[in-house]
Amino acid sequence: MPRRFVIVGHGPAGRTAAETLRAHEPDAEIRIVSSEPDAFYSRPGLAYFLANEIPEEQLFCRPEGHDTTLGLERIHARVAAIDPGAHIARLADGRELAYDALLLATGSKAVLPDVPGSDLDGVVTLDNLPDTRHILDVIRRARRRGSRADGAVVVGGGITALEVVEGLLSRGVTTHYLLRHAHFWSNVLSEQESDLILDRLREMGTQVHAESDLVRIDGRGGRVTSVETSSGETIPCSIVGVAIGVRPQVDLARGAGLKVERGVLVDDGMRTSAPDTYAAGDIAQVVDPRTGKATLDILWPTAIATGQVAGANMSGADLHYQKAAPFNFARLAELPITIIGQVGTGRADADMVAAGRGASEGWETKEALRSVVATDPPELQRWVVRGDRVVGAVLLGDQRLSEPLRYLIEHETDITPIRETLLAPDGDTAAALQAFADQRRAECP
Amino acid sequence: MRRLQRLTLREASRRHALAGGRVVPEAVRCIQCGICSYNCPVDIDVRQFAWRGQPVTDHRCILCGECVARCPRGTLRMQAAVPVRTVL
Numbered sequence: 001m002p003r004r005f006v007i008v009g010h011g012p013a014g015r016t017a018a019e020t021l022r023a024h025e026p027d028a029e030i031r032i033v034s035s036e037p038d039a040f041y042s043r044p045g046l047a048y049f050l051a052n053e054i055p056e057e058q059l060f061c062r063p064e065g066h067d068t069t070l071g072l073e074r075i076h077a078r079v080a081a082i083d084p085g086a087h088i089a090r091l092a093d094g095r096e097l098a099y100d101a102l103l104l105a106t107g108s109k110a111v112l113p114d115v116p117g118s119d120l121d122g123v124v125t126l127d128n129l130p131d132t133r134h135i136l137d138v139i140r141r142a143r144r145r146g147s148r149a150d151g152a153v154v155v156g157g158g159i160t161a162l163e164v165v166e167g168l169l170s171r172g173v174t175t176h177y178l179l180r181h182a183h184f185w186s187n188v189l190s191e192q193e194s195d196l197i198l199d200r201l202r203e204m205g206t207q208v209h210a211e212s213d214l215v216r217i218d219g220r221g222g223r224v225t226s227v228e229t230s231s232g233e234t235i236p237c238s239i240v241g242v243a244i245g246v247r248p249q250v251d252l253a254r255g256a257g258l259k260v261e262r263g264v265l266v267d268d269g270m271r272t273s274a275p276d277t278y279a280a281g282d283i284a285q286v287v288d289p290r291t292g293k294a295t296l297d298i299l300w301p302t303a304i305a306t307g308q309v310a311g312a313n314m315s316g317a318d319l320h321y322q323k324a325a326p327f328n329f330a331r332l333a334e335l336p337i338t339i340i341g342q343v344g345t346g347r348a349d350a351d352m353v354a355a356g357r358g359a360s361e362g363w364e365t366k367e368a369l370r371s372v373v374a375t376d377p378p379e380l381q382r383w384v385v386r387g388d389r390v391v392g393a394v395l396l397g398d399q400r401l402s403e404p405l406r407y408l409i410e411h412e413t414d415i416t417p418i419r420e421t422l423l424a425p426d427g428d429t430a431a432a433l434q435a436f437a438d439q440r441r442a443e444c445p
Numbered sequence: 446m447r448r449l450q451r452l453t454l455r456e457a458s459r460r461h462a463l464a465g466g467r468v469v470p471e472a473v474r475c476i477q478c479g480i481c482s483y484n485c486p487v488d489i490d491v492r493q494f495a496w497r498g499q500p501v502t503d504h505r506c507i508l509c510g511e512c513v514a515r516c517p518r519g520t521l522r523m524q525a526a527v528p529v530r531t532v533l
Contacts (some may be wrong), residue, residue: 045478048517054483061477061492300476329474331517338519399519403471 003028005314006089006097008079008252009105010034011043012300013281013307017103020311022070028315030072031097033089037076038129039067044300044330044358046132050167059129082256084274101276101314104253104264105307108246108282108298111354113155117217122224123240126164127357135164135239139171142238153178153227153235155214156243157185157349158356159330162197164241165206166333176207176235178214180350187349188339188363192373193380193396200333209233214240245354246298248283261285263296268320270310278314280306288323288362295361299328302360325392325409326360329402338402339363341392341409343384363392374425381430385423388416401430404437413440466508466525472498474520481512481521495520 005021007014010032018032041059048054067074078092082102089097110125112118122142124135142150151174154165161177162184168175183194202208213230217240226236248263259265259273263285270278270286281303285294309321325341344364355361369391373382379397383390383405389412393405408415415422418436421429472495481491487505491512494501501512513521 042477042479044476044518045480048478048480053517054478054480058479058483061479061496063493301473327473329518336517336519402519 003100003315004098005030005101005103006099007032007103007105008034008082008089009103009107009281010036010040010074011105011107011281012303013107013284013310014103014105015040016304016307017105017278017280017311017314018072019070020308021315022072024312024315024317031075032072033075033077033079033091033097035076035078036128036130039074041129043128046126046129047163047167050126050132050135050163051170053170056129056133079252082252082277084256084258084277087276099276101278103310103314104272104277104279104283105281105303105310106249106252106283108248108357110160110242110357111245111247113214113242113244115214115216117219117224117227118240118242120217120219120224120240121222122219122238123217123242124164125242126160126167127246135167135241136171138239139168139173150174151176151235151237152239152241153214153237154241154243155351156241156245156356157351158188158243158245159328159332159358160243160356161241161351162201162332164243165201166204168239168241169205173239174207175205176209176237177201178212178229179208179210180213182210184351185349186347187344187352188359189394190345190371190373190382192375193382193394196380196396197333197335200335204333243356245352246282246357247354248285248296250283253279253283261294263294265294268309268322269313269318270306270321271313276314278310280310286321286323291362296355297323297326297360297362298355298357299326299360300358301327323362325406326362327406328358328360329399330358332396335397336395336399338393338395338399338406340394340402340406341384341390342369342386343382343392343394365392370423372423372425374429383422385415385419388414388419390415390422401433404434407437407441408433411440411444413437466523468494468501468506468508468510468513468521469524470495470498470500470520471522472496472520474518476518478517480515480517484511484515486511491521500524 039060045059080092081090110127152168153176155178216228218226250260253264254260263283264279266284282298287294309319312319327340329338342365370385382394384392390408421432475495479492489503
């Protein structure tokens with residue numbers, strides 16, 4: 001009898017695990033259960049669909065018929081419970097799926113603000129494809145009504161808040177962005193970096209309201225009509241975009257009695273506390289060898305890496321996930337940005353109630369680190385030096401130093417030979433850094 | 446004669462770039478959004494190369510650089526061929 005595997009969730013972690021499993025287990029029965037009906041799509045790509053840079057069909061990133069070719073069975077259903085002892089997943093429609101090993105890759109879900117009116121039609125998040133279709137539908141409906149409040153207010157921070165802002169602007173929607181304090185993403189970005197991005201957002205047409213908090217969302221007939229801010233302002237709008245953070249969806253794991261903190265606790269083989277039960281992606285809380293703490297990464301590359309390890313180990317391999325320096329890249333206010341390792345400012349981000357999508361707890365640090373900035377406006381490069389190591393970097397604009405810096409950070413390379421150059425950057429620093437990383441890579445690939 | 450030599454050299458350089466240059470991905474940055482494939486004027490599914498971390502080896506690639514310029518995550522770059530003088 002072929003072995004049976006169940007994967008709960010069809011994001012990058014679940015998908016990668018399924019494909020890895022198939023490579024290891026040509027004859028196994030592999031079922032992917034997802035509450036979304038669509039084929040595998042690029043979740044980060046939703047921002048570009050919202051911004052009208054690609055059509056919806058472009059989001060689907062496997063060739064048509066790929067699931068059939070790989071023999072992956074997709075089941076559109078909600079998993080109500082799992083019983084790790086009996087090795088059974090119970091679906092909300094009453095079906096039961098027996099398995100030899102199960103992966104939880106349920107991802108994370110946007111948090112809604114705790115203010116009156118947050119349940120009104122027009123309060124939107126950017127979690128998934130149905131959310132994105134919903135935003136576009138709200139825009140269409142508001143225009144059809146000829147609503148005077150044909151505008152949007154966005155609250156929150158991090159990558160997602162700006163994706164929503166930029167997407168709405170691209171669709172011709174008048175967009176207001178509320179910031180609780182003066183700066184954007186203040187636990188990760190320096191004030192200088194934040195200013196650079198906010199200036200660009202304003203140039204793009206965003207009305208940025210600093211020192212402004214969302215107090216209440218007002219509506220009529222169940223629909224959003226305006227918001228009230230802490231500065232007493234009333235802003236007419238038909239959309240309230242919310243990006244105040246996401247929470248890992250751990251209810252299934254908790255219900256099954258697995259060990260759960262903020263995420264599902266797993267070892268470096270992505271095994272949970274129950275036998276034959278694995279977790280990967282946003283929900284997996286793994287120990288970071290650099291800090292000794294079990295942290296969460298809401299990152300695409302981490303989802304892929306943990307999905308690979310989980311998939312291989314479900315088939316009997318013994319791979320160990322090496323938590324790398326957290327790394328992400330995005331486009332903020334039309335500027336490319338890369339964030340690697342520990343770059344935190346030691347401050348909190350007042351705009352977020354939980355970690356944002358595309359963020360890592362590993363970026364934050366409370367230690368005083370030596371931070372160095374090399375600027376060539378509007379480009380900005382910052383690297384963080386602790387002793388004889390580079391431990392983090394933020395690159396805004398020019399991305400040429402991304403690869404060498406990532407190498408030095410991930411390999412914890414002793415930078416003594418170029419330390420002085422890095423601490424007092426001049427016009428030759430970039431070339432010296434690139435040459436040094438190339439040399440070390442050649443010696444120790 | 447010198448002008449002819451220069452013209453020959455320029456044409457050789459262009460041909461060499463077309464023959465040896467290529468678009469290469471940094472796979473870990475690719476988020477599979479498909480903007481690259483969508484904007485390719487000769488319909489190469491660049492995303493599939495990026496996903497596998499392979500250079501774009503499709504013979505139809507005209508090295509226009511559209512995918513490199515459009516990628517929102519800086520995944521793609523143009524890898525230049527060996528300078529023409531070193532191979533002539």
